[in-house]
Amino acid sequence: MHIPDGFLSPQTYLPAYGVAAAAWYWAARGLRQSLDEQTVPKLAAMTALAYGLGLIMVPIPGGTSGHALGVAMLALLFGPRLAFLSYSLVLLLQSLLFGAGGITALPVNALAMGLLGAWSAVGAYRVLHNVSDALAVAAAAWLSVMVSGLAVALVLGAQPLVAHGPDGAPLFFPFGFSIVLPAVLLPHALIGVGEALLTLFVWRFARKRNWCPA
């Protein structure tokens, strides 16, 4: 789901950097209070896990590959602000070291996966946790993948409209909404199931050790 360099127009990624900068500032406010001595090692371990998970590619029917995000487990355990910051760090490292996601696309990837993914996970959990804790965690994880995927697909699908040559030929990502939305969302509905199982496993591990829930 990581958008690489060269796929997004400057008309997209420059404003996205502005929005992401504001979001990073918002997330970093109160960091000294929220990131205490007990939380740091846990967050470090979960960030490292999310970093590793994002690099394990799993073949998906249809000739493509996908990977888990890990942003839901970060959001459920540490809240959306810390999840957003941690996941932004994960995306930065994946981008710099592996080329998985681009530097120009970093703000879009961070906002889509780190912020929207985290908020949708926390939102779904808060709505559903009175029904069933396990269901709430699984739904939160699945929804975080789908919402992130939707955001990425919308940004990609908008590129032919945003940046094209005089002849109408797309200058950056060439596929429109009708192609990119099903291409991103259908495989991610399956990836979301894997993400849900994984998040549930980590959630139970963390609850047994009384790690702070969102």
Place this chain on the structure above:
Amino acid sequence: MTKLPTLARNSIHRYAAMAAMALLLAVPAQAHEVVNQIQRQQAVTVTLQYSDGEPFSYETYELYAGRGATPVQTGRTDSQGRVVFLPGEEATMRLRAFSADGHGVDLRFKVPAASPESTADSPAIATDKLGRPAKLLIGLAAILALFAGWQLFIRQRNRP
């Protein structure tokens, strides 16, 4: 010499005129033919695959020479995720490949030098010099170092 009847003579003239016209028309008609020439040449192969080894197959690509704005070659990768092209004058190329689900590359690379004496394959250009395990460890080390630094900062701050 026998004289042909007038009707037959006219027919021959008509057929001769039609044949001449057909020949004249055939010359410009040749421009619509696609002629072919099959040769074996030294091409450059760029292989694209996902990190799990799955080929980036049948995906759209655009190939640019140097800083050119118009692609010199477009198409789809083959079943093995390959883009094959014959290098021209330009030493550097840019390859953009997209899948509809947002995967792909925007790759700039130098065309490997050809050896005129040998038809053997040139060694592959190492685009990944560090290797995946080393990069994974560097990333993990960076995460742990950052959080360790933050932990030290908190301890310093909380020290009475």
